């Protein structure tokens with residue numbers, strides 16, 4: 001019997017002829033810790049080699065004349081950068097809550113993500129002996145904004161996810 | 168993406184591989200009861216986790232699952248004579264019972280005890296819910312018997328089928344937890360398939376093709392909630408459970424039977440896609456049962472006399488470009504089951520995950536892989552038995568619910584995700 005095209009091309013042998021040219025460019029993933037627990041995790045993770053992912057340990061606000069508030073991201077080396085600029089240049093924004101404190105600052109980030117049409121992924125990684133209440137508070141803060149909300153009980157999930165996303 | 172070594176780890180399930188050992192920690196469905204319909208019926212070949220076996224039901228109804236090849240000179244016992252409580256090799260008459268024990272070597276005097284020295288590898292085989300299940304791991308860590316709801320409801324409330332799929336188990340299973348493809352690939356079927364149409368929830372699937380997801384870990388696996396907009400600012404949630412390593416369920420639609428899958432590796436390039444449908448509280452109607460036999464819903468039509476789908480790669484899945492153009496089907500392939508299978512086979516026998524580009528909404532898949540790799544390593548390195556083996560893990564259900572925006576599904580739908588005897592599914 002003559003093999004159909006679908007049968008012929010789905011053999012292991014044919015898989016060898018798949019084009020090996022990279023099919024995507026590095027993307028800008030911004031990883032932002034929302035509380036001090038998360039900052040500690042982000043600090044550790046950032047030490048591994050990544051494909052250009054940028055890691056931030058906290059967000060701070062500054063009155064900049066009148067009612068205007070400017071938000072700054074603080075990276076791990078002690079530098080600050082403008083939140084608006086970082087989000088505007090992001091391909092994907094990942095916020096991480098250690099569920100230790102509240103994750104209220106996420107609304108500022110989320111609004112910018114909406115404005116600049118960026119996907120917001122939120123990871124809640126409860127640390128140590130956490131209270132379910134605090135986890136629920138973090139979730140509540142994140143739920144309205146995240147396109148994808150993940151509650152992960154293992155901290156190495158953060159690395160796994162960032163690797164999977166080619167961050 | 169996965170690194171090459173990771174992809175190998177999760178896709179290889181032969182004996183001695185970490186993922187293979189993980190699979191050998193669970194009861195797996197391998198045959199339908201109808202394949203061994205009566206005592207002394209013909210034996211059936213089985214390939215599972217890269218092991219070639221033969222299954223038979225002996226003269227007393229005992230079930231056996233043993234090495235396919237005769238211990239004498241390697242003939243397939245598929246040709247065996249199933250008679251007088253054993254399977255007799257037709258070449259020189261050696262005979263084996265359901266435990267694999269050789270009970271007769273005609274060339275040797277019975278008194279010599281030669282037969283006692285010969286034993287084929289055997290695995291337990293048990294029947295539940297119209298399905299034959301095996302457990303291929305160490306006896307001392309045998310998990311509780313299968314308690315999945317589809318296998319424990321009365322037989323008139325369930326229908327189970329299986330189809331051969333020519334690709335690695337993982338890419339098939341990943342389709343089962345990938346809720347975002349439904350609004351595309353299966354969109355033509357939501358309003359037409361007799362086992363899907365008419366549910367109030369369907370309109371949300373069709374009107375909102377950009378769901379928002381929430382992934383929650385469960386002790387035995389995951390819940391993946393997909394949220395779409397409903398009326399009055401409320402949310403329509405579809406919640407898909409995954410239980411390690413390869414059980415997935417589809418959220419229900421209206422009062423249609425609920426369905427789900429088992430994705431069982433046969434070898435690294437082939438799997439058996441099991442599809443079950445059941446209703447927790449009522450018998451399936453004749454129409455429903457007929458539709459399932461006719462390959463509607465998640466089931467498929469077969470090449471007569473086989474479990475191979477009628478639309479398969481040898482006939483280009485009977486692709487209909489006209490239907491695709493007209494929007495009757497999204498991919499041109501008919502039937503939900505074959506829409507999935509055709510695309511998964513097209514990825515190649517083992518999907519090369521080093522080349523994929525996952526997005527944030529693929530976190531259900533990312534998490535499932537992560538947990539599989541973690542559990543496989545913990546088993547290999549520390550002998551830690553993997554999650555998903557308890558009765559509670561198995562007593563799980565999918566659900567579809569409409570919830571106010573401030574209610575997390577993991578709390579609001581908690582009860583809906585537990586299978587309870589005599590309690591209807593939660594569905595929209």
Ligand code: FES
Pocket residue numbers: none
């Ligand atoms: S769009 Fe998902 S595999 Fe092509």
Ligand SMILES: [Fe+2]
Pocket residue numbers: 342348349352353503507
């Ligand atoms: Fe599908």
